Amino acid sequence: MAKMNMIQALNSAMDVMLDRDPGVVVLGEDVGYFGGVFRTTDGLQRKYGEHRVLDTPISELGIVASAIGMAVNGLRPVAEIQFADYIYPGYDQIVSELARLRYRSAGEFYAPVTIRTPCGGGIRGGQTHSQSPEAIFAHICGIKVVMPSNPYDAKGLLISAIEDDDPVIFLEPKRLYNGPFDGDPDKPAVPWSAHARGEVPEGHYTVPISKAEIVRAGRDATIIAYGTMVHVAEAAANALGLDAEIIDVRTIVPLDAETLCESVKRTGRCLIVHEATRFGGFGAEIAATVQEECFWQLEAPIGRVGGWDTPYPHAFEWEYFPGQKRVASALEALMSAS
């Protein structure tokens, strides 16, 4: 085991897979010589060469489409889109091509492409470096969507994604790259080395896709979250002294509805927390699923907390971000309803 932050864990996942599988290639803007603007691919080109770790032209369309072509020809591309906010020029290739290739060719063609992309706010990135677009990928049929909340899961899930024969959108909450973040920007930063999930095996291991994890068992309520919000939700529950069960969804598609619903059936109360805008957010899908499965066990209306339904503003980052206060007041409403 080694201490790793999320960047090092992701780097290690690609390193392990480049080493194990000669078909794995890494491509994206600035990922080669420079090692990525967040240093996630640092050292990989030096180690595996320019034909395995490729700098690309600035074209997200080109990155996604060429990854599809490479995958069809037997490679296993790991593409980086520099910020999730920049993924849209590649959206048609993802929606109409990557997601449906297996279906439309009746399984003769498929493209095992992993698309890694940093998402979320909290780094003063303004409206073009802060988005959480998981819902617009969740709505596409044929693509898996993953968002880890810690280094251990990040590495294990990324290896699973690369080994998966289906395409995977791998969203990396960039505020968590260097340490867990509980939503309070004024607190001194905590490094991953001080967190249990900063302990990461150096070699190959997997964390299964489509498995949620109960981060903390509890009896009073179920908080369903993913990415940065797992840490914020935990801090909010602690501040209230609430014995809440906290579930890290980890995989958005395919959703582990069983783990989520089993918990809500026990606690009778459910709050869903994500950073993305609330309206049409993935929380709506979770809420509908929970309602269908747990209606007779629910003791209160299902709550949802998210970012406001506005673009992510530069100056009001912390007013926008669904921090502990917003989560806590939703929890109080959840607990007082009867």
Added chain:
Amino acid sequence: MPSRLRSRLHVPKPPARPGNKSDFSYLKLQPAGAQPKPDVRISAQATLPLATGLVRVLDDNHSAVGAWDPHLEPEVLQAGLRHMLLTRVFDERMQRTQRQGRISFYMRSYGEEAVSVAQAMALRPGDMLFPSYRNQGLYMVRGRPLVELMCQLLSNTRDMCKGRQLPVMYHWRQGNIFSISGNLTTQFPQAVGWAMAAAIKGEDHVASTWIGEGSSAEGDFHAGMVFAEVYQAPVLLNIVNNQWAISTFQGFAGGEKSTFAARGPGYGVPGIRVDGNDFLAVYAVTQWAADRARKGGGPTLIEHVTYRAAAHSTSDDPSRYRPKDEYLSWPLGDPVDRLKEHLIAQGAWTEERHAALTKELEDEVGASWKAATQYGTLNEGPRLDPDLMFEDVFKDMPAHLARQRDQLRAERG
């Protein structure tokens, strides 16, 4: 084993990385005055020599030579020098304020000042500009008060973007400068649409847009070129080839085997490659392309050969991927120095006047900064009302946003 021909994956290599000696031998240069200046009715295909050559006016002796000399009055050149110097002084000061933690982010245009300044001066005030994030010189020429730019950088109570945008992402409707996106190349086909509208409405305004050579790899570039050609839109399509797109050099955007300007004739659009650090050449080429557009000749693709002397942004460290002193070997020199030397050679400028102007502009920038910070900074002083977050998502605020606004008010106590 007998050797045989086989396919191979070519990976473009920059001429120098950190620790190497800078090498610009890949650049195809031509002496000043070498390119003829054709009639604006020239066909796209006939511009190929212009698109692969290099239009230059200022020679090594600081004289203006050749058919492209725009024969500008010394007062115009002095104004150009002032705008370029102001851009540079402004950039330097804003970079420092970012390092002091007063603003969150900044992007300098150091070394590329002639592109924005000469072009804005050669165009008319009614022409619409669709800039990238490295065109602050446009604002200097069109005269937006520095305080207003600084308030945007500070996201303070006088921020034109009401706190919504990253620093540098200005807009100015009154000055005919379009809102800067953080996403690349999106403005390129939009400028074509604006120009199409000008033609539909029978106006003689033109549009001008700027992207980097790296950004020209985006699909938006292709769409812009096709629409511009199909409708013969009155638009200037500028590729600012500053050699570096963060860590990838221009070979990664398609600059190894061809020039960027040469893409124009392939689309049926005239192409011109110009020395982007030569104020006079940029001015002349812009004037020519704008004249062409106003006379119904349609679009022109202009490649400005320049060098990004600064980091990509304050988040970037170029010493990781290129020689630290590469700029000193740049064969096309510095745009400010070259215009200054030309004016001195003409007897229309002196070192003393230059030093005095520099001091004057530094003082102006300093005084503007003082004024701007009174309206708040990122961390101190008055703040914008967070209610503003919910405005302008739509023209009229829908009920769900009004509810969220009220919820935030309660949250803030």
